[in-house]
Amino acid sequence: MRMVHAGVVPTERALGYSLAGLAVVVAVTVPTVLLFGLGRVFTGAVLGAVLAVAALVALFKRDAVVLTEQAIHRRTPWSVTDIEWDRVVAGRFGLDERSRWSLALDLTAGAEPHSELVLLSIPPVSGPVSGAYDLRKREQINEVRDILRHKKIPVTVLPDIAAALEQHWQIAPPTR
Template sequence: MVRAGVVPGRRIAGYAAAGVFLVAVVCAGTIGVFGLNRVFTGLFFGVAAAVGLLILLFGRDGVELTEAAIVRRTPWGTSTVAWDRVVAARFALDEHGRWTLALDLTDGDEPHRELVLLSIPPVHRPVAGAYDQRKREQVTEIRTMLRQRRIPVTILPEIAEALQEHWKIAPPTR
């Protein structure tokens, strides 16, 4: 199983709003019960509760590539995409200048849909920390899974060069 997925900006904003709301509710409840002198205590417990909520929400949100299917999870539901719906994969630039690894899917009436697996900043140096190492591992694991499924991968030449030079990931072979 490979864990991937990108949380969309709207959902991030919703999670942040839920966290701020939880801080306000816990703080107001603490002040209501114990008095105005417990503002900082209410803030402390509110922030702690909000951090727990955000860990729960972000931990539940993602995509899992399994041998049987692709499982998309959100905090409120789960959906499954069969591997036979995957037409191709592509590693390209998105509208924000980040590198995006996405799957192109077919769906009965809908001609094409996209499922974004990774969105990483461009690589300009060797692995420098835990974030780079984790993203390198994810790219390698996803490529291995796609290769086993014989799914064609399109990759921009500048991305392939940078991955090979800095992260020592060989370009895909046909």
């Protein structure tokens, strides 16, 4: 079985990453202007923006949940936490606080108190796959569904979500 990449970057961390990207732009632009003069503001800003984009891509790529045969690895840019599969009680596909569809795992107490691990958060599906984003989310749902079935993790799915996934994306609900 292969690795499945999932995970949702929390808003607070995404804001921190954005501020780090802005800091990179400033950290490159200011020295460029100081060294080469006011005529190089645009050059410094473009170079800073390119480096900021590279930094943001690295930060967001590193921030993920990776499901493997052995364990679930919750990664941030500065740490990795391993969660054993036997800590997973169940999964649920429902609505989150922002009215998005969220696929989350319920975990038993371990190092941290009883918690949930959000694997996917997508806008409600209301039509067929219409672009790369929809296609990737459809693939992720199938990959997560397959590994949860393989691990025999029960998944509860709201009926409206199950019906929309089956009707619009032609995938069976992510249950075992």
